[in-house]
Amino acid sequence: MAGYNLEAAPLKDDVDIVIPTIRSLDFLEQWRPFLQHYHLIIVQDGDPSINIRVPDGYDYELYNRNDINRILGPRASCISYKDGGCRCFGFMVSKKKYIYTIDDDCFVAKDPSGKEINVIAQHIKNLETPSTPHYFNTLYDPFRDGTDFVRGYPFSLREGVQTAISHGLWLNIPDYDAPTQLVKPRERNTRYVDAVMTIPKGVLYPMCGMNLAFNRELIGPAMYFGLMGEGQPISRYDDMWAGWAAKVVCDHLGFGVKTGLPYLWHSKASNPFVNLKKEHKGLHWQEEMVPFFQNLRLSKESDTATKCYMELSKMTKENLTKVDPYFENLADAMVTWIEAWDELNPPVKNEACDEELNPPVKKGTIKDVKAK
Numbered sequence: 001m002a003g004y005n006l007e008a009a010p011l012k013d014d015v016d017i018v019i020p021t022i023r024s025l026d027f028l029e030q031w032r033p034f035l036q037h038y039h040l041i042i043v044q045d046g047d048p049s050i051n052i053r054v055p056d057g058y059d060y061e062l063y064n065r066n067d068i069n070r071i072l073g074p075r076a077s078c079i080s081y082k083d084g085g086c087r088c089f090g091f092m093v094s095k096k097k098y099i100y101t102i103d104d105d106c107f108v109a110k111d112p113s114g115k116e117i118n119v120i121a122q123h124i125k126n127l128e129t130p131s132t133p134h135y136f137n138t139l140y141d142p143f144r145d146g147t148d149f150v151r152g153y154p155f156s157l158r159e160g161v162q163t164a165i166s167h168g169l170w171l172n173i174p175d176y177d178a179p180t181q182l183v184k185p186r187e188r189n190t191r192y193v194d195a196v197m198t199i200p201k202g203v204l205y206p207m208c209g210m211n212l213a214f215n216r217e218l219i220g221p222a223m224y225f226g227l228m229g230e231g232q233p234i235s236r237y238d239d240m241w242a243g244w245a246a247k248v249v250c251d252h253l254g255f256g257v258k259t260g261l262p263y264l265w266h267s268k269a270s271n272p273f274v275n276l277k278k279e280h281k282g283l284h285w286q287e288e289m290v291p292f293f294q295n296l297r298l299s300k301e302s303d304t305a306t307k308c309y310m311e312l313s314k315m316t317k318e319n320l321t322k323v324d325p326y327f328e329n330l331a332d333a334m335v336t337w338i339e340a341w342d343e344l345n346p347p348v349k350n351e352a353c354d355e356e357l358n359p360p361v362k363k364g365t366i367k368d369v370k371a372k
């Protein structure tokens with residue numbers, strides 16, 4: 001692929017870019033310098049008979065609802081329809097180590113010096129350096145250039161843990177819920193905070209899927225964006241559900257989650273009145289869902305993301321069905337998701353000794369992390 005500087009595309013063979021879309025992919029024109037060397041997995045939501053155009057020069061796979069039904073058969077029921085949560089189908093069909101997922105109404109942002117931000121380069125830095133979930137560093141990420149652990153930071157904790165998730169932020173339209181958008185229609189985020197930080201162990205956060213990267217080998221099976229959209233009582237909590245679940249799984253398995261840089265420019269295409277209709281049950285249920293995730297404890301037998309997720313599905317059924325019968329369906333869909341994940345991502349066997357080549361990742365270990 002000619003034309004753009006390969007240095008702007010680090011680890012190009014290890015990253016897939018997943019885009020859910022009900023609109024157009026013209027936004028990719030502006031991203032060429034940063035995204036054109038990567039492979040795209042586009043999940044076309046809504047009417048599958050609509051032909052969407054992918055800008056020339058991009059290498060991509062495109063899946064519509066008919067494709068999802070054909071590939072997953074009855075298990076396609078676990079993939080949301082008419083909700084951005086359909087993106088997780090892309091996570092499942094990818095074979096790469098890292099996923100970067102971005103929405104179709106997002107554009108390249110500039111840092112305060114006026115330089116265009118290379119989102120993937122920053123996410124990869126975040127993912128390839130350790131996290132520090134056990135003790136907070138007041139100068140934020142000690143693995144960034146020009147900073148370190150502050151005085152009083154125990155040396156025994158400076159190795160950190162492997163990072164599984166990098167949550168990027170947004171300039172212009174912030175990720176507010178519909179009521180907040182409705183009362184502050186003109187609010188724009190102009191504040192560029194030059195910081196990356198680890199979200200401490202035991203602390204949950206509202207994960208947004210708009211500008212998100214993760215290590216699918218470590219946490220992929222826990223990145224299920226739930227059952228939302230058409231036919232369901234709730235929408236737009238897809239990324240929240242995935243974020244809460246993935247964080248408790250990361251905490252349990254000893255992996256870290258970072259938030260902060262990189263920023264992108266969000267020029268919101270969704271409508272807050274429509275969003276309020278889609279979100280209103282979630283606005284109530286989050287008061288029960290968050291304490292559920294805060295209080296659950298996974299067992300020590302759950303030593304992989306898959307096993308954690310199966311245990312989580314059982315706990316969802318036991319604890320949240322009293323909130324609404326919907327959660328029973330969600331819990332079943334979580335199991336279906338894992339079955340489908342395993343079918344598309346079978347464990348790799350070493351035929352010489354008949355051992356699995358991808359055994360459970362040892363808790364809290366860091367592979368290939370360069371010491372500072």
Ligand SMILES: O=c1ccn([C@@H]2O[C@H](COP(=O)(O)OP(=O)(O)O[C@H]3O[C@@H](CO)[C@H](O)[C@H]3O)[C@@H](O)[C@H]2O)c(=O)[nH]1
Nearest residue numbers: 020021022023045082083084103104209210236239270
């Ligand atoms: O039915 C749908 C609706 C949307 N999409 C695609 O999903 C992403 C995000 O959609 P949108 O820009 O409308 O959503 P926002 O309100 O701006 O952003 C947040 O909502 C989250 C919850 O879904 C989302 O992760 C956040 O970023 C776009 O690419 C749409 O095209 C869809 O596929 N199906």
Ligand SMILES: [Mn+2]
Nearest residue numbers: 103105268269
């Ligand atoms: Mn948007």
